[in-house]
Each structure stands twice: as structure tokens, then as C-alpha cells.
Amino acid sequence: MKERKVVDPEYLLKEAPREKKFLIGNEAVAEAVKRANVDIGVSYPITPQSEAMHLVGDIYAEGYLKDYYRAEHELGAMAAVAGAAMGGARTFTATSGPGTLRAFEMFPCWAGARLPIVCAFMCRGVNSPLTIQPDNIEIGWLMDTGMLIFHAENPQEFFDMLLQAYVIAEQPDVHIPVGVCADGFFVTHTREIVEVTPEDEMLPPYDPSKSPCPTMDMETPPIRQIRDPFVMKSNYISYNAHASWQQEVRAAAERSRKHIAKYLGSSIEVTNPDAEILLMASGTAAAQARVAVERAQKDGIDAGLVKVKVIRPFPDKEIRELTENPKAILVPEHNIVGWLAREVMSRTDYTKVCGGPRVFGGMTMPPEVILSEIKNLARVI
Structure with a gap:
């Protein structure tokens, strides 16, 4: 080495x-x-x-x-x-x-x-x-x-x-x-x-x-992870073991929030959080959305951007607070299903959320496409 x-x-x-x-x-x-x-x-x-x-x-x-x-x-x-x-x-x-x-x-x-x-x-x-x-x-x-x-x-x-x-x-x-x-x-x-x-x-x-679970190696006496495989059982103890362990895994994700804050910083990055039209995006969609927001502001439109860096655990509290005031929320994405839009909709007034624009299958998302949607929203809000 x-x-x-x-x-x-x-x-x-x-x-x-x-x-x-x-x-x-x-x-x-x-x-x-x-x-x-x-x-x-x-x-x-x-x-x-x-x-x-x-x-x-x-x-x-x-x-x-x-x-x-x-x-x-x-x-x-x-x-x-x-x-x-x-x-x-x-x-x-x-x-x-x-x-x-x-x-x-x-x-x-x-x-x-x-x-x-x-x-x-x-x-x-x-x-x-x-x-x-x-x-x-x-x-x-x-x-x-x-x-x-x-x-x-x-x-x-x-x-x-x-x-x-x-x-x-x-x-x-x-x-x-x-x-x-x-x-x-x-x-x-x-x-x-x-x-x-x-x-x-x-x-x-x-x-x-x-580790919260025992490590298995040649320096440690052999152990069984599970004495009786739960898959072989059909009883309350088996069901409860599976259910409680799934809850523990998700609790571990919740406990990660403080470490994410320490080492990665905020799960989100925000520009103009009090805007009337707020864009929410992640990955490269956030890059294009940032350019679209800058152009919209030059055209006199009150637009802002929330870049979501951590998808799990999802920044629930931050998203709820940020979505209270804007009149419309736009979620540009590089996929057909709109998984980020679904996450945002489930945590706010979904009637304010406009899923899209979305591109998929390899299509690019020029800032002009997003800017066009921002302008359409600005006319009706």
C-alpha cells in the first residue's frame, strides 16, 4: 500500500x-x-x-x-x-x-x-x-x-x-x-x-x-447472525422482528441528519427564498434552473431556486417552510415520473406545485425551456 x-x-x-x-x-x-x-x-x-x-x-x-x-x-x-x-x-x-x-x-x-x-x-x-x-x-x-x-x-x-x-x-x-x-x-x-x-x-x-452489528472475520469466533431464520417462521415474533428492524433502518436515516449538517452542510441551497415563483430541482436540473431563474429576474419576474442535495433523508422541515409563501412551485426534472415533484407535493399544498418541465431518455433541458414555464406561471398567478 x-x-x-x-x-x-x-x-x-x-x-x-x-x-x-x-x-x-x-x-x-x-x-x-x-x-x-x-x-x-x-x-x-x-x-x-x-x-x-x-x-x-x-x-x-x-x-x-x-x-x-x-x-x-x-x-x-x-x-x-x-x-x-x-x-x-x-x-x-x-x-x-x-x-x-x-x-x-x-x-x-x-x-x-x-x-x-x-x-x-x-x-x-x-x-x-x-x-x-x-x-x-x-x-x-x-x-x-x-x-x-x-x-x-x-x-x-x-x-x-x-x-x-x-x-x-x-x-x-x-x-x-x-x-x-x-x-x-x-x-x-x-x-x-x-x-x-x-x-x-x-x-x-x-x-x-x-458497528451496531457484529463483524464476521477470521479473528472473531464464528457467529450466527440469526439463530432461527425468520423466513422459516410464521408467527408474531417473526413479523415483529422484521417490522421493528425496518423501523430501525429508517430511524438510522433520521439520525443521520445531524451528521449530514456537520459534514455536508445544509441538505438544500436556496436563492431568493421569498420569491413568488420558487423552483425546486436536484442534480443537473438545478444547474439549468439556476440560469433560468437569473434570466427571469432580469426580466422582472420574482423567481427563486431551492437546490435539493440530499434526497434521503428528505429535507421535510425545510421544504415545508419554504413552500408556505410562494404562489407557485416549479419542479424541473430529468425523468418522466417526476419523483422530486411527488416528494414536494406530499409535503405542501400540492395545488401550488407544477411538475415539470421534464425531459427524459437523454434529452437536454436548456434554460430556455424552464424560463418559458416560469413566464407562463408569471402570467397567471
């Missing part, structure tokens, strides 16, 4: 000097893993994620990870990192679109086993005819797996959120997986200035002794 200095997480995330690099999102992923002190990375290629895990393999060869291999398929990769995490290792993997679906069984298993796995999701379309293009519909499916879900707008946030994810996931009172999502191609293959921390500094190693 390469010799490096272990530093305090708060120092690394907030105080360490930063060097500017011109990176695409997939390169930013590898740079984050390099500094995350990861024990093992398990990969399986799928566009637009493939390059990121290829680069993780490169840094493994340079001595930045203890182990790395390519699994036989996406489900195998996600099962492998689960086994490694159960053995007390800090793990990393990544996938996209159809790969997310092929591996989906493992995500609630990770959460139920209280495994602090960090997975990058480079979101892409999932449909027929086949597309590899940007579409973040998979975030809507991931939201109820029990994982924490972060949504990065650009390569800089992708780098930062991956490091923050390890620190938050491994808190003893949290200890559940984190999915760090980014819109495929728009982030993964877009080159921007990314400020990275020093290569010779890394997070402290994962301490499995602080």
Missing part, C-alpha cells in the same frame, strides 16, 4: 488545501476513492460508469486500495461488497441504469444488514429501445431501499459527496449505505475545474468495532 498520512475527517473535508484539476466526473470519483482509504473496490462495467471503476482499478495498481476485482455481473458486485463490509472492510462500487436494476435486491439487504457501503450511481435511461443517455429515473426507485441518497450537480460535488458519504455512513448511530448519484454524461463525462485535497492525505480507516 502507498504510504500516506491519516488526517481528521473534518480537516480533510473543510480545511485541507485544495489543488485545482480539470476533471470529468468519472475521474473525480477515482480521486475521491484515492483519498477515502478504501479497502476493496468491486467493479462491473456499464456505461456511463465503466470508466470510473476502470480508474479505480488503476489506482489499486498504484497502491491506493488493498484489493480490487471485476465481478461476474452487477448483482455479484453488490453481493461481494456486502460480504466485504460484513467482514469489516471499507468498500466502494458503482453502477448505472440497468445495472442498478440487476443489482437491486442487494440495496435493501445492505441497509437491513447495517452496512456502511458507499455506491456511486451514474444515472442513465432504463427502457426499450435501448438508451445509454442521461435520465435519473433510477433515483426514484432507490429512495425506498433504506439507503441515504445524495444527488451531485457537478464533478466537484461528486468528489466531495463521496468522501462525505463515508464519514456519515460509518457513524455508529447511522451505519447504513449511501448512494451518491450523478446524472450520467452531464456529470460523468463533463470536464470542469475540481478542487481536490492532497493525494498523500486520507480518511482514517474504517473501525468495524463501532
Whole structure:
């Protein structure tokens, strides 16, 4: 392993000097893993994620990870990192679109086993005819797996959120997986200035002794996780065990809020919160919405923006407070179902929420499209 200095997480995330690099999102992923002190990375290629895990393999060869291999398929990769995490290792993997679906069984298993796995999701379309293009519909499916879900707008946030994810996931009172999502191609293959921390500094190693569940390794006498498998029982105790554990996983997500506030900052970013027309967006939709809001303000329209960075746990209190005063709420999204609009509608007066504009299947969302919707709303409110 390469010799490096272990530093305090708060120092690394907030105080360490930063060097500017011109990176695409997939390169930013590898740079984050390099500094995350990861024990093992398990990969399986799928566009637009493939390059990121290829680069993780490169840094493994340079001595930045203890182990790395390519699994036989996406489900195998996600099962492998689960086994490694159960053995007390800090793990990393990544996938996209159809790969997310092929591996989906493992995500609630990770959460139920209280495994602090960090997975990058480079979101892409999932449909027929086949597309590899940007579409973040998979975030809507991931939201109820029990994982924490972060949504990065650009390569800089992708780098930062991956490091923050390890620190938050491994808190003893949290200890559940984190999915760090980014819109495929728009982030993964877009080159921007990314400020990275020093290569010779890394997070402290994962301490499995602080896990709320026993770690299984060769240094610990073998144990059974469950004496009598609940799946073999049909009685009140079995039902109650399952029900209470699902509640505990979600309680862990709620307990993560204070750690998110400490290491990631607010779950949202707000511009002009008292506006008559308030846009709510996440990921790259927030970037286009920001430009549309600036143009609307120049045209004399009172518009504002709420960028949602943390999808799970959803910022309920903040959204409720911010949606009290605006006359209309616009939710632009890169998916057909409008999962963010649904989240907002369920926490406010849904009659004020205008879902859209939405683009999907690889379509882009020029700011002009959003601006047109803002102007339409301005005429009727």
C-alpha cells in the first residue's frame, strides 16, 4: 500500500488545501476513492460508469486500495461488497441504469444488514429501445431501499459527496449505505475545474468495532447472525422482528441528519427564498434552473431556486417552510415520473406545485425551456 498520512475527517473535508484539476466526473470519483482509504473496490462495467471503476482499478495498481476485482455481473458486485463490509472492510462500487436494476435486491439487504457501503450511481435511461443517455429515473426507485441518497450537480460535488458519504455512513448511530448519484454524461463525462485535497492525505480507516452489528472475520469466533431464520417462521415474533428492524433502518436515516449538517452542510441551497415563483430541482436540473431563474429576474419576474442535495433523508422541515409563501412551485426534472415533484407535493399544498418541465431518455433541458414555464406561471398567478 502507498504510504500516506491519516488526517481528521473534518480537516480533510473543510480545511485541507485544495489543488485545482480539470476533471470529468468519472475521474473525480477515482480521486475521491484515492483519498477515502478504501479497502476493496468491486467493479462491473456499464456505461456511463465503466470508466470510473476502470480508474479505480488503476489506482489499486498504484497502491491506493488493498484489493480490487471485476465481478461476474452487477448483482455479484453488490453481493461481494456486502460480504466485504460484513467482514469489516471499507468498500466502494458503482453502477448505472440497468445495472442498478440487476443489482437491486442487494440495496435493501445492505441497509437491513447495517452496512456502511458507499455506491456511486451514474444515472442513465432504463427502457426499450435501448438508451445509454442521461435520465435519473433510477433515483426514484432507490429512495425506498433504506439507503441515504445524495444527488451531485457537478464533478466537484461528486468528489466531495463521496468522501462525505463515508464519514456519515460509518457513524455508529447511522451505519447504513449511501448512494451518491450523478446524472450520467452531464456529470460523468463533463470536464470542469475540481478542487481536490492532497493525494498523500486520507480518511482514517474504517473501525468495524463501532458497528451496531457484529463483524464476521477470521479473528472473531464464528457467529450466527440469526439463530432461527425468520423466513422459516410464521408467527408474531417473526413479523415483529422484521417490522421493528425496518423501523430501525429508517430511524438510522433520521439520525443521520445531524451528521449530514456537520459534514455536508445544509441538505438544500436556496436563492431568493421569498420569491413568488420558487423552483425546486436536484442534480443537473438545478444547474439549468439556476440560469433560468437569473434570466427571469432580469426580466422582472420574482423567481427563486431551492437546490435539493440530499434526497434521503428528505429535507421535510425545510421544504415545508419554504413552500408556505410562494404562489407557485416549479419542479424541473430529468425523468418522466417526476419523483422530486411527488416528494414536494406530499409535503405542501400540492395545488401550488407544477411538475415539470421534464425531459427524459437523454434529452437536454436548456434554460430556455424552464424560463418559458416560469413566464407562463408569471402570467397567471
